[in-house]
Amino acid sequence: MRDATDDFVTYRNLLFTVAYEMLGSAADAEDVLQETWLRWADVDLDQVRDRRAYLVRITTRQALNRLRTMQRRRESYVGSWLPEPLLTTPDASGDVELAESMSMAMMLVLETLAPTERAVFVLREVFDVGYDEIAEAVGKTPAAVRQIAHRARQHVDARRPRQTVSENEVRAALDSFQKALAGGDLQGLLHVLAPDTVLIADGGGLKQAAARPISGADKVARFMLGGLRKGQFSYTTAFATVNGSPALAFHVDGEFDGVMAARVDQGRITGLYYVRNPEKLTRLTDAAEVTLR
Structure with missing residues (x-):
């Protein structure tokens, strides 16, 4: 039993990362680890x-x-669904491959894959697992796995961010965003938001949030500023490393309210992802140990 325990502990962080990237939920990933053990x-x-x-x-x-x-459970989910955010250690953002693979933007792309396609893509493209090993894991032949991997790669490549963005670029864009938001500066927001930016908010029916994605810089900026003007509350923001990238943690009237991650392209924000569902914020007290190896 000691050997089994030692092996499991040795690879636990890797196994958690595999499960999280497949599921987009830290709570479910932890349950998977229990079943694995x-x-x-x-x-x-x-x-x-x-x-x-x-x-x-x-x-x-x-x-x-x-x-x-x-997937069946999400069909009845209230409002827009976003992955459960993970507080990660600062060094996770230094691993470009890891940060890209678990970013909110990429996790949303992975959501568009069928379960087996997602498993094959994650194992092959993220963790560099061989086709024979993947075949054993998903119950397919190596030839079938190659076809699935090719199809999934094409699907993801058509939807993933066009280029790798550094931690500093994401932080700079979010810094400009939060300063413009705090100052009620519409033009400042329009400057940092790309024309086709999209805001997705996840309240899970437990917190107020936009029922559907909001598209377009002007609509997103006015929605954000309008919500702040109407609300009888005070708020503060602070930077945190979430899913391997800089993000903003929002506190409303002194209480933790949610996390906003961003997708950045050429210095401007093309996607904002605001998780308010309290059931998805439980992993933001301690940093998760994630790894590709």
Whole structure:
């Protein structure tokens, strides 16, 4: 049992990252890890050639089962759905590949994939798992996995951010955004927001939020400023590292209200993602240890 425990602890952060990128939910990823451990503890380790690969396989299968259940659950979700944000350590933003793969923008792209496509894409493109290993994990032939991977890659490439953006670029854009917002500066917001920017807010039916995405810089800016002018409250913002990138944490009347992440392209904000659903904010007290290895 000690050997099984040591292996699980060694790869726990990797397994959590795999499950989170497949599910977009830290709570469900933690449940998957519990299920993985229960199955791992019953494995005859003498028969396991590659323990890391075996653990990733178990995690993938459990995450796939949960993902199919979650998709049915999301059909009745109130309002727009966003991934559960993760508070990550500052060094996560220094790993460009990791930060890009778990950004809010990329996680939303992954949501458009079917469960098996998402599993194959995550394992191959994010974690560089071989086709044979992926085939065992998802119950397909290696040839089928190659076809799925190709199709998923094309789908994602057509929707993912066009270029990699540095931590400093994201921070600078968010800094300009929050200063313009605090000053009620409409022109300042229009300067930092790209013309086709989109605001998505997730209240989960528990907090007030826009029922549908708001598109266009002018509409987004006026919506944000209008909400602040109408509200009888005070608010503050602070930077945090969320999903490997800079984000803004909002406090309203001294209480933590939510997290806003951004997608930035050529210095301007093309997407704003505001998570207010309190059930999705529980992982923002302690930094999650995430890794691609």
